Amino acid sequence: MTKPILALDFSEWNEVEQFLKRFDEPLFVKVGMELYLQHGPRVIQELKSRGHELFLDLKLHDIPTTVYKAMRGLAKLDVDLINVHAAGGIDMMRAAKEGLEEGAQGVRPDLIAVTQLTSTTEASMQKEQGIPWTLDQSVLHYAENAKIAGLDGVVCSVLEAKRLTENLGTDFYKVTPGIRLAEGAAHDQKRVATPEEARNNGSTHIVVGRAITQASDPVAVYQQLVADWRNLQ
Template sequence: MNPALEPATRLIVALDFPDADAALRFAGQLDPRQCALKVGFELFVVAGPDLLQRLHDLGFRVFLDLKFHDIPNTVAAACRAAARKGVWLINVHASGGLEMMRVAHEAVRETNDTTALLAVTVLTSSDSETLRETGVSRSPADQVSLLGELAVKQAGLEGLVCSAQEASALRRELGDEALLVTPGIRLEGAGDDDQKRVMTPERAIAAGASAIVVGRPITRAADPAAAMETFVSRLGSAG
């Protein structure tokens, strides 16, 4: 495993559900020894911070995926509040800049030394055309490299949320200690949904990913338990 993570944190299942009851019913079918869980915008807005404690009570580590992006003091306050809830991972948008990331990281470290702060580089739903629409002339790979160095080497964050397609280059640039969490993971022959830069679990780990995020291929599968076991097995075979 590169870098070393507990087996339960190599697979992060995205709880893409419209309410707490549905999310908790689903989480109750999973084994916290096999995966961590991700709570994103929709579910957090509906269920609030109480859901985080309920997931913790079930034994899961939680990635609070709210991608904070605001003025430095506001983001630092939000990260501090999240760290107080005991979540495993929090993230911010690297495009918020060095000062925003630096003060957010200081707030997390002062609050909870078991919470890691990650930066989102370029969303896996974005490609070169998307970046050009927002005035960024660099390729996705070049933009990820620039933001990755800013976040990890300059701001001191523990790692990044990035496409697995950029994981290999980032691993070389950032070293073995950086956490690289990669969404956009699909099995061969599966649809990409709204993702544009995707990869299989084995290739993601081989490329240097620390952990993969999987949502709809598990949560919307005809047999979620079987789909979950497939991803666990594939990660096991990836070494």
């Protein structure tokens, strides 16, 4: 079972440094658009040099050629996990994987696809995206396309993880954001869950952000989440 992935939801590198100083162990961290677009590859290089595993969360979504070229370049950063939007289609996802394979300096980074964001409700999906299915059906459809394209897994909510495991197997990654302690706030996430719920529903990775980064004692909250995720209590 992997470590919880800690989302570094900061805009400035000095905020990241101050936050990470609290921890005395290598972490599995997520860098998203907010931080990467401010600082570029330097932030990745700094984090990797300090021994952290890294999920680069850029959610690429463009024509296949553009995504292929972007992934070929990003592969050189030696990240461990990276993603695209499944809505880009099977050809785009295949192109992303091909770009990673060509650009990787060693082992290809794991590649996953975003299905539906955890901030999306079924009503908003149907009204705004024009998808007449249930949210569960949409997530499964996108996940099936990701598997056809040869990806390693998807990003989904805990609510869909069990069905994806049943349909696509235990080895297919289910990376689930929206993780909170039982007493934690949901913020702008609509589909949230505790680490125990994630584990019991088949999540292979959990992503935790503000529940830790905005806590008064981030290390204690992180350790509690690790214990809950691994059922060490």
